[in-house]
Amino acid sequence: MSEPSFLPVLAGHANAGDAPAPTTPKKVPHQGGAVNPGAAALEARFPGAVHRVDVVWGETTVIVAREQLADIVRWLHDDPSQRYDYCSDITAVEFRDMERPIEVVWHLRSIPFRRFIRLKVLLTKGEPLVVPSVYGVYRGADWLERECYDMFGIRFEGHPDLRRLLMWEQYKEGFPLRKDFPLRGRFSRSEQLRQILAQNPEAKYSMEELSVIDAFEDLPPDMRQRLGKGEQVGE
Amino acid sequence: MGLDTRAADTGVSFNPSQQESWVTTRLDFLVNWGRANSLWPMPFGTACCAIEFMATAASKFDLARFGMERMSFSPRQADVLICAGRVPFKLAPVIRRIWQQMPQPKWSIAMGACASTGNGIFDNYAVVQGIDTIIPVDVYVPGCPPRPEALMYGIMMLQKKIMNERMADRSLRHEMEPDPTSKLYIPPALIDEMSENFGNSVHQTRSGL
Numbered sequence: 001m002s003e004p005s006f007l008p009v010l011a012g013h014a015n016a017g018d019a020p021a022p023t024t025p026k027k028v029p030h031q032g033g034a035v036n037p038g039a040a041a042l043e044a045r046f047p048g049a050v051h052r053v054d055v056v057w058g059e060t061t062v063i064v065a066r067e068q069l070a071d072i073v074r075w076l077h078d079d080p081s082q083r084y085d086y087c088s089d090i091t092a093v094e095f096r097d098m099e100r101p102i103e104v105v106w107h108l109r110s111i112p113f114r115r116f117i118r119l120k121v122l123l124t125k126g127e128p129l130v131v132p133s134v135y136g137v138y139r140g141a142d143w144l145e146r147e148c149y150d151m152f153g154i155r156f157e158g159h160p161d162l163r164r165l166l167m168w169e170q171y172k173e174g175f176p177l178r179k180d181f182p183l184r185g186r187f188s189r190s191e192q193l194r195q196i197l198a199q200n201p202e203a204k205y206s207m208e209e210l211s212v213i214d215a216f217e218d219l220p221p222d223m224r225q226r227l228g229k230g231e232q233v234g235e
Numbered sequence: 236m237g238l239d240t241r242a243a244d245t246g247v248s249f250n251p252s253q254q255e256s257w258v259t260t261r262l263d264f265l266v267n268w269g270r271a272n273s274l275w276p277m278p279f280g281t282a283c284c285a286i287e288f289m290a291t292a293a294s295k296f297d298l299a300r301f302g303m304e305r306m307s308f309s310p311r312q313a314d315v316l317i318c319a320g321r322v323p324f325k326l327a328p329v330i331r332r333i334w335q336q337m338p339q340p341k342w343s344i345a346m347g348a349c350a351s352t353g354n355g356i357f358d359n360y361a362v363v364q365g366i367d368t369i370i371p372v373d374v375y376v377p378g379c380p381p382r383p384e385a386l387m388y389g390i391m392m393l394q395k396k397i398m399n400e401r402m403a404d405r406s407l408r409h410e411m412e413p414d415p416t417s418k419l420y421i422p423p424a425l426i427d428e429m430s431e432n433f434g435n436s437v438h439q440t441r442s443g444l
Contacts, residue, residue, distance in 0.1 A: 167325070167361075168324075168325050173360065176360050176361070181360070182360075183358075183359050183360065184358065184359060184360055185359075185360030189364060189368075190423065190427070192324060192360075193324075193327065193363070193368055193369070196324045196325075196327045196328060197327060197328055197331060197369070199328050200328070201328040201329045201331075201332050
């Protein structure tokens, strides 16, 4: 009998056979509660890389060292006892307190074990905001990291195409979700309108997205160089 | 049944020499009447106003009564641009391009508070504070979002406006670009100095272009 080419994934199928059926947990405490076993496994596997483990509303948050984040995510994804195969979100949090570092957050979910873990890396303000990319582990991290870069200016080292996602690529005013960004932007309304109306509408998009070769001359030089390196232009 | 020969007298006969087969009217009236009753809208729906716009076009409210049942999804065949929803800066050059692609005569309706003024709650770094900073607007429809009745009232106002246009008035259809050599030219800085802020945003200036 040949192996079927596609196996349906049942959530929690890697748990032991006598595992109880999932129910909605009740009376979850704000602090404390059952810790995700992945946290202890991480501390054993990466000694010194785990700075703190919090359990808030039943969800485990692990604050880890930036240098080892790529290895940690790779291990969480690959290890048969963890199998975190779904990266549901990558985002960042900045606080008004200038002393408090910016937190970059990864939400990982293990569908086979029905587990959730949240990784955080603390970045001190004033230093370069650089974290390793997890694009090599989760392909879906592509746009999540681009959005995080667009809104917070956090550079994901190793991302193959780190450019703005929501704002246009020629946006010059900074990173809108940072606390030092004024609500209405840095430029006056007339300057904002003047800059945006001076643009070719097709030039805001890359040729991979729109395949408009007419806009090529209007693209900024770095984009032209990147796209001019023989990448395919769709019909 | 079928191929019977037609009866000799079907009841309708037409003999120009015996009837008054012509009327007189003003050309303005005739042309405007035709234009006002066959407006083809170019829907530019970006938000919840577009849902109300769809409801207006659907059977219950039936935009076809105004000769507008033909949604023109190409600006080349459109008469009236209906901007339904807020326009972010990223879309500003797009709506400008669509407006430039529409042939004259053309009109535009700013449907809802966002398209008209930016709606206050969207007074932020990403949203255009009213599309009248980008394209000329004929009718503003207030509401958040407006009911279909409100949009139809706006359309009827636009029809009244069209009925009162004169073909001899070339300035209506004349698109002008700013000409710095003209004696009438006022530099943007001077416009801002002379005029007051408008719209919801205290950062909105008249010289937006």
